[in-house]
Amino acid sequence: MARRDYGQYCGLARALEIVGERWALLIVRDLLVGPKRYTDLHNGLPRVPTNVLATRLKELEQAGVVTRRVLPRPASGVVYELTERGRDLEDAVIALGRWGARELAEPRPGEIATPSSVIMAMRSTFRPGRAHGLTVDYQLNSGGIALQIRIDHGRLTVTEGTLPRADLVIEAGAGLRPLISGEIEPAEAVRNGSVKMSGGDPALLDRFVEVFRI
């Protein structure tokens, strides 16, 4: 790691030496959602060459950001997970993700959204100040991805999967971003069909866009 250093006695430079390499922060993003197998990581980041993925994981492991753990039986295999040091990157990942979210217009051709990326997007756009004391469960379906979004006394948890007992089920594809960015009002989005909802009080959708906002 002597060749890639920046020669600066500076926290930012140190951070970039560790997680500034290509793909590194996207790997961290996926692991912030939870431990993952090599194959899961590769599925979530299909454009990363396998050698680069293997190299990054070793670098991150040596830097103390990631640990490699061999699963006990019966579920044999290997999972990668963040260390506490790695989880401390969440603030930085969210700050960068929020900044970059303003560049998101239409998806570019061939571009994908993965469960992990959507989960982190929801975490990034969450405004704790607007969710104070709030308790509500949503299920969000977007682009073939089903998310459980639970707010419990103002605390957010986002997981993949369906949530049969959700207070509101939101169905949104490309219409989700304009909704969260405030380009379009919830009522208008429902009217033009870009967002559908079912199973609950329509006012919960207003709550949703109040709480999740770019």
Add this chain to the structure above:
Amino acid sequence: MARRDYGQYCGLARALEIVGERWALLIVRDLLVGPKRYTDLHNGLPRVPTNVLATRLKELEQAGVVTRRVLPRPASGVVYELTERGRDLEDAVIALGRWGARELAEPRPGEIATPSSVIMAMRSTFRPGRAHGLTVDYQLNSGGIALQIRIDHGRLTVTEGTLPRADLVIEAGAGLRPLISGEIEPAEAVRNGSVKMSGGDPALLDRFVEVFRI
């Protein structure tokens, strides 16, 4: 920019496409302090090849992060400065810098600290919650760099230069980091000579480490 994209419809990926290239965020860090000439940037980042610096500036300009401005006379020349979009990166830069600061032990051989890096380090370690309503002026001398650190009713401003009317002048070289990280108590640092102070109430040094902390 077609080859370097990540193929992910994700705010973090977008951010990395724009400011994830090598040296880009360090350039932003320096510009967060204020507009700079090409030569100033190069002095602050001596290890960046000039062609890379020129390329990054063009990329950042095209991305709307930086503007290039020709100075009116008499001070002819060119300065680069952040756009508002670029200034919005401050949160992310500070988050990353704070994370990386925990890796800072001793400076590695040949490693330098520049005025801009120290200024951003002070901004990163500033804890607004601990400075509520506080008004005090420090001058900090560290490694040949003189900084004005002004806290006005809890608002921080850090600039290069001396501050003759400072409430306290702090003289610290390598002893500054252990002080801010809490590894060493202020009184102990003064006693062993790693930190000197003059011109004010010694209690102001305790204030200092209270307000600036990793």
Add this chain to the structure above:
DNA sequence: CTGGATCCCTCACGATACTG
């Protein structure tokens, strides 16, 4: 199947020299 390792090719980066 998972969890990588290997090979080749290209281009971005690094170092240095040079110019309006």
Add this chain to the structure above:
DNA sequence: CAGTATCGTGAGGGATCCAG
């Protein structure tokens, strides 16, 4: 002062292959 030009190297991209 503010860059451009040139050239060598190695990291990243892409496909394939292999061990448990």
